[in-house]
Amino acid sequence: AQSVTQLDSHVSVSEGTPVLLRCNYSSSYSPSLFWYVQHPNKGLQLLLKYTSAATLVKGINGFEAEFKKSETSFHLTKPSAHMSDAAEYFCVVSLKTSYDKVIFGPGTSLSVIP
Amino acid sequence: ETGVTQSPTHLIKTRGQQVTLRCSSQSGHNTVSWYQQALGQGPQFIFQYYREEENGRGNFPPRFSGLQFPNYSSELNVNALELDDSALYLCASSSTADTQYFGPGTRLTVL
Numbered sequence: 001a002q003s004v005t006q007l008d009s010h011v012s013v014s015e016g017t018p019v020l021l022r023c024n025y026s027s028s029y030s031p032s033l034f035w036y037v038q039h040p041n042k043g044l045q046l047l048l049k050y051t052s053a054a055t056l057v058k059g060i061n062g063f064e065a066e067f068k069k070s071e072t073s074f075h076l077t078k079p080s081a082h083m084s085d086a087a088e089y090f091c092v093v094s095l096k097t098s099y100d101k102v103i104f105g106p107g108t109s110l111s112v113i114p
Numbered sequence: 115e116t117g118v119t120q121s122p123t124h125l126i127k128t129r130g131q132q133v134t135l136r137c138s139s140q141s142g143h144n145t146v147s148w149y150q151q152a153l154g155q156g157p158q159f160i161f162q163y164y165r166e167e168e169n170g171r172g173n174f175p176p177r178f179s180g181l182q183f184p185n186y187s188s189e190l191n192v193n194a195l196e197l198d199d200s201a202l203y204l205c206a207s208s209s210t211a212d213t214q215y216f217g218p219g220t221r222l223t224v225l
Contacts, residue, residue, distance in 0.1 A: 044204065044206075103159075
C-alpha cells in the first residue's frame with residue numbers, strides 16, 4: 001500500500017533561518033512526488049515536483065527538495081524563511097494506475113516568527 | 115494563476131439537502147479530480163474524470179457523484195447531506211502529465 005508520512009505536524013522557525021519539512025513515503029512503484037502549499041482559506045499551490053530526473057528539485061519561492069530513494073524521503077528545504085512562508089505544506093505521492101492516484105500527507109503547519 | 119476556477123466560493127446547506135459544486139479546468143486539461151478537505155486535515159480523493167468518464171474513485175459513498183462535460187468542466191453532486199460533509203471541496207485539473215493544478219475550493223457548511 002502507498003502512504004505518505006509528514007514527520008512534523010507543526011514547525012516553527014525564526015525569520016531568516018532555514019526551513020526543513022520532512023516527508024517519507026511508501027510505494028511499491030516509482031512515484032512522482034510533489035510539495036504543495038496552502039495559505040489560509042486558499043487552494044493548493046504547487047511548489048515543486050519530482051519525476052525521476054534530477055534528485056534535487058528546485059521550486060518556487062526559493063524552496064527545494066531532495067529525493068533519496070534509499071531513505072524513501074523527499075524533504076523540503078529553504079535556506080532562509082520569510083514571513084510569507086507561513087502556511088500549511090503537503091507532501092504528495094502520485095502513481096500512474098488506471099487513473100492518477102494521488103495521496104496526500106497529513107500536512108505540516110509552518111509558523112515563521114519575526 | 116492556475117486557471118482552475120470553482121463556484122460557488124461558499125455554500126450553506128441543511129442536512130438532507132442536495133448540493134452541486136462546479137469546476138472549470140485549466141485550458142488544455144482533460145482530467146479533473148475532486149477532493150474533500152476537512153478542517154485541519156489533508157485533502158482526501160473523491161473521484162477523477164477523464165474525457166467525461168469516471169476512471170478512479172476514493173472511499174466515498176455513492177451519494178457523491180460527478181459529471182464531466184465535453185469542455186472538460188465538471189460538477190460534484192452530493193445527495194442527502196450529512197453534517198460530516200462540511201469541508202472545503204477542491205477541484206484539480208491535469209493533462210496527460212500527472213501534475214494537478216488546484217482551484218481555490220468551495221467551502222461547504224452543513225447545518
